Amino acid sequence: MPQIEVGGTPPYTVTVEAGALARASVPESRVALIVDAGLPAEWAKRAQAAFKPELTIEVPSGDACKTLEVLGGVLSRLAQANLPRDGTVIGLGGGATTDLAGFAAASYLRGVAYYSVPTTLLGMVDAAVGGKTGINLPEGKNLVGAFWPPRAVWCDPELLASLPPAVFREGAAEAYKHGLISDPSLIDRVLSPEFRPGQEGFTQTLADAIAVKAGVVSRDLTEQGERAYLNFGHTLAHAIEAVTNHGISHGDAVGYGMHYAAHLSRELGGNDLTPYTRRFLDWQQPRALPPLDFDKLNAYMARDKKADSLGVRFVLLHDLARPYLERVPEETLRVAFDVWQSEVGVSRSLSF
Known part of the structure; x- marks a missing residue:
C-alpha cells in the first residue's frame, strides 16, 4: 500500500490503495460531503458509509461547478446546516470538484478541515494533491482561490476502473507531464499497456506520478519557486x-x-x-x-x-x-x- 507523505503545516498522507475509500475515516464528527452529481450512485454511497455525513451537496460535473454561483450555493448550504468550525468538508469527484470543495472549506468560517477523495486519474495525480483550491472566472481559469491543504487524500484505483477511456487518457497528461519535468521513467510507463486499472504495476506507477507532485509541493507550497514547474x-x-x-x-x-x-x-x-x-x-x-x-x-x-x-x-x-x-x-x-x-x-x- 503506497503511502506518500506531503510536507507542510500540517503534513498529510496520500494513500494509494485499492479499496481505500471503504477504509477511510475522519476524526471530525460533523461532516459535509461535496459530490460530483455525475458520479455513479454507488460511489456516493460508499463515501456516505465511510464518512457518515450529515449533509451531502451535489454539484455539477467538471468545470461547470467552478463558478461563483455554485460556490455561493455550497457556502449557503454549509451555513444553513450550522457546520461548526470543528466540522469538516470532504470532496468526492474529479479535479474540478475537489478544487471547489477545497475552496469552500478554505472560505467557510475562514477555514475548516478538508479531505479529498479524487475519482479521476487527473484528480489523483494532480488536482487533489498540493493544496491549490479555487474556481474560474469568465476572464480565466483558476483566478480565484486559496492554498488550503487537505488533512488527507485517498486515491482508490478501483474508482478508475469505470472511467471512459478518453477520460482516463485525459488524466494521463498530468502523469506524463511529471515524467517530462522530473521522473523520465514515467514516460514509457504511462504509455505502456500496463498503465490501466487492475494491471500489475498500475498502482505503483500511479503512486510514483503522485510522488512527483508531493515532493514539489512539500518544498514549495505557495509557488514561490519550483512549484511553477508543475504548470x-x-x-x-x-x-x-x-x-x-x-x-x-x-x-x-x-x-x-x-x-x-x-x-x-x-x-x-x-x-x-x-x-x-x-x-x-x-x-x-x-x-x-x-x-x-x-x-x-x-x-x-x-x-x-x-x-x-x-x-x-x-x-x-x-x-x-x-x-x-x-x-x-x-x-x-x-x-x-x-x-x-x-x-x-x-x-x-x-x-x-
Whole structure:
C-alpha cells in the first residue's frame, strides 16, 4: 500500500490503495460531503458509509461547478446546516470538484478541515494533491482561490476502473507531464499497456506520478519557486479551455499545451523534446481543436498565474527533468504557435 507523505503545516498522507475509500475515516464528527452529481450512485454511497455525513451537496460535473454561483450555493448550504468550525468538508469527484470543495472549506468560517477523495486519474495525480483550491472566472481559469491543504487524500484505483477511456487518457497528461519535468521513467510507463486499472504495476506507477507532485509541493507550497514547474503545458492549455468554453477538456488541453511548450523550449535553445510530446498526443488522441486565434489566446495567457508585471512566463525544458521558467517574447510565441498549429491541425467543423 503506497503511502506518500506531503510536507507542510500540517503534513498529510496520500494513500494509494485499492479499496481505500471503504477504509477511510475522519476524526471530525460533523461532516459535509461535496459530490460530483455525475458520479455513479454507488460511489456516493460508499463515501456516505465511510464518512457518515450529515449533509451531502451535489454539484455539477467538471468545470461547470467552478463558478461563483455554485460556490455561493455550497457556502449557503454549509451555513444553513450550522457546520461548526470543528466540522469538516470532504470532496468526492474529479479535479474540478475537489478544487471547489477545497475552496469552500478554505472560505467557510475562514477555514475548516478538508479531505479529498479524487475519482479521476487527473484528480489523483494532480488536482487533489498540493493544496491549490479555487474556481474560474469568465476572464480565466483558476483566478480565484486559496492554498488550503487537505488533512488527507485517498486515491482508490478501483474508482478508475469505470472511467471512459478518453477520460482516463485525459488524466494521463498530468502523469506524463511529471515524467517530462522530473521522473523520465514515467514516460514509457504511462504509455505502456500496463498503465490501466487492475494491471500489475498500475498502482505503483500511479503512486510514483503522485510522488512527483508531493515532493514539489512539500518544498514549495505557495509557488514561490519550483512549484511553477508543475504548470508545464498549462499556460496555453488554460487559454484553450477558456476560448472554447471548456469544450476542450483540461487533460486534452494540457496534451496540446505540452507540445506547444516543447516547441518554445526548442526555439529558445533547449533539446528537441517535441518527439516526446508528439508521441503523447498520438497516444492520447485528444479532441480535435477548432480554429484558434493567437491574439485571443494570448489575451488569456497574459492573465496566467505565472504572469507578472513584466509579461507572460512559460515553464520550459532545457532537457528531460530540467525545467525552468522564462519570459518569452511575443514574436517567439507567434512563430512557435504557427508551427504548433500546423502540426496539431484544426477541425473546420468545430466551434464552441
